[in-house]
Amino acid sequence: MPSIQLVMDTNERVLGLGDDTAEAARQRALAEAAAAEAETNAAFAEEFSGPAYATQAAGEAATTEGQFFRVPIGTTPETYTRYQRTSGGSIEAAPLITSAEATSAIGSNRDPNTYATQSVVLGNNAGAGFAASTEAGLQNTKGLVVIGDGAVSDGSYNHDFSIFIGNDSGRYATGGYCTVALGLRTGQDLTTGQYNTFIGTDAGKDTTTGGDNVFVGAKSGLVNTSGYSNTCLGTSSGIALTTGADNVMVGTQAGQSITAGTRNIALGTLALGAATTASNNVAIGYWALRLSTSGSNVAIGSQAMGVATTATQNTCIGDQSGSGLTSATRNVSVGYQALWSDQTGQSSVAVGWGAGRSATGGSLTAVGDSAGYALTSGTFNTFVGRSSGAGVTTGGQNTALGDGAFGGAGGVNNGTAVGFQALSAATASSNTGVGWRAGWSVTSGGGNTALGDSAGDAVTTGANNTAIGHTSDNAATGSNQTALGFGATTTKSNQVVIGNSSVEETVIRGITKSTVYLVASLPAASTAGAGARAFVSDADSVGAGNTAVGGGSFNVPVYSDGSVWRIG
Known part of the structure; x- marks a missing residue:
């Protein structure tokens, strides 16, 4: 029969019964280890905190x-x-031990209560403002990291899973579930705002009920109270924000004046720097929309719409694009200095380097490098192509399509130039040039029409001329000339030429009236040629096909059969 043994520790205290020496040894070892740990803890407490006294x-x-x-x-x-x-x-x-479950607290007057569990508290007065959790079924606030003198010290903080690091961080906070506040005085006034991130001295300092905000940078979101879903990155970014929501501001002083504005995007130093209650703006680039106080603008590029104030519903993309707009509306500019000077114009589209650079009149469409570059007060112009309309200044209602079309136009109006360098030197109004270098040499002559490759390219000061056809032309200074057909060329004013010198036959069908003749003055039928037609004022209309003779009193159509003039 095995013996029954008493299991005792080294101090001869009975620990239990054992039926063999092995079990007794095991029990003794466990007891001795526990006693040693207790003695070590007591010794450490004695060494670190000194002896214990009742008071x-x-x-x-x-x-x-x-x-x-x-x-x-x-x-x-x-x-x-x-x-x-x-x-x-x-x-x-600094104390060593706190009574809260799984919590470490170091610092004078740190967390003197037992409300924060599973937390870390470091700093004088840190965590002094902890309160019991308000979450259903929970007795203590938990999952907190509070580091810094005065951090979460003067409120009654009762929300979970937050981090406050920095002197006075969250000092007066009473709530704010899942808050991250890093920096001096960050998030110190939080009440019910949740899921906020504050990083930087005074970042989100005055936020109370606003939630889902990210403020990163010294004084970022400084005075925000109830604003929510804002993202501000950069020193003083969103510094004036109070109740605004859904804003994104990135860069030093980006969106620095916005208070109640919503749905704005400002990326760049001082971008959207003056707007207060404006909404729906996009400002990307240094000084983009710097002075704007209105909404619904898109400005992308350094100083894009940089001096705009009350301008609205504009889209400007490019370095200094639309930088002169002040109160203008419904404009689109894309390219370096496109619409650079426009202040109050409306409904313009300028795309390309310097397109519409000096325009102020509005209702301009300029597409191409330097298109409409010199235009000032002219309105209702359309210029498409590199340097198209580049010389037009005060003129209006012009259309130029093609590289260099209307290149030196000055104050022209009502002109149409389509084709490479069409009407490239014209300075007069009401000219039409369609084709490669059509009307290329026209200067002060107005009212000319040139259709075709190089058509009318010899005309300079001549006016009211028409040249239709490849290389058709008019005399340089003549007026009221008409040249029709390939190579047709007039040589003097008030002349009509159909075809070039190689034409052997001209057929004109139907009734043609140029001059009313008397029968006696009709040119010889053989000279006029078969098919020629005319009117005579004294022919007897005695039946179609009869020979025209004098004696009538009204205009009668006649035609040549090659030998005689006949009625008909």
């Missing part, structure tokens, strides 16, 4: 200057306030 006064009486002692907090075991003896009494020093 602060008792500790002061039993210690000398420089020594530490500890006083129990309430009736909770192993929870102490640590003091250091001074010449005039004692001061509270």
Whole structure:
């Protein structure tokens, strides 16, 4: 029969019964390990915090200057306030142990309550403002990291899973689930705002009920109160924001004046810097929309719409694009300095380097490098092509399509130039040139029409001329000339030429009236040629096909059969 043994520790305390020496040894080893751990903890507490006394006064009486002692907090075991003896009494020093579950707290007057569990608290007065959790079924606030003198110290903070790092960070906070606040005074006034991230001195300092905000940078979102879903990155970005929502501001002082504005995007130093309550703006680039106070603008590029004030519903893309717009509306500019000077114009589209650079009149369409470059007050112009309309200044209602078309036009009006360098030198109004270099040499002559490759390219000061056909032309200074057909060329004013010198026959069908003749003055039928037609004022209409003779009193159509003129 096995013997029954008493299991005892090294101090001869009975631990239990054992039926063999192995079990007794195991029980003894466990007990000794637990006792050793307790002695180690006590020794560490004694060494770090000094001996324990019932009251602060008792500790002061039993210690000398420089020594530490500890006083129990309430009736909770192993929870102490640590003091250091001074010449005039004692001061509270960093404690070692807190009663809250799985919580470390270091710093004078840190977390004197037991409400924060599973937390880390470091700093003088840090966590002094913890309160019981308001979440259903929870007794304590949990998952907190509070580091810094005065962090979460003066409120009654009762939300979970937040981080406050920095002196006075969250100092007066009473709530704010899942808050991350890093920096001096960050998020110090939070009440119910949730899911906020504040990084940088005074970032989100005054936020109370606003949630889902990200403020990164010194004074970013400084005075925001109830604004929500804002993202501000950069020193003083969104610094004036109070109730605005859904804004994105990135860059030093980006959106610095927005208070209640919503749905704005500002990326770049001082971008959207003056707007307060404006909404629906996009400003990307240094000084983009810097002075704007209105909404619904898109400005992308350094100084794009940089001096705009009340301008609205504009889209400007490119370095200094639309930089002169002030109160203009419904404009589109794309390219370096496109619509650079326009201030009050409306409904213009300028695409290309310097397109419409000096325009101020509005209702302009300029597409191409330097298209409409010199235009000032002219309106209702359309220029498409590199340097098209580049010379038009005050003229209006012009259309130029093609590289260099209307290149030197000045104050022309009502002109149409289509084709490479068409009407490239014209300075007069009401000219039409369609084709490669059509009307290429026209200067002060107006009212000319040139249709075709190089048509009318010899005309300079001549007016009211028509040249239709490849290389058809008119005399340089003549007026009222008409040249029809390939190579047809007039040589003097008031002349009509159909075809070039190679034409052998001209057939004109139907009734043709140029001059009313008397029968006696009709040119010879053989000279006019078969098929020629005319009117005579004194022919007897005695039946179609009869020979025209004098004696009538009204105009009668006649035609040549090659030999005689016949009625018909």
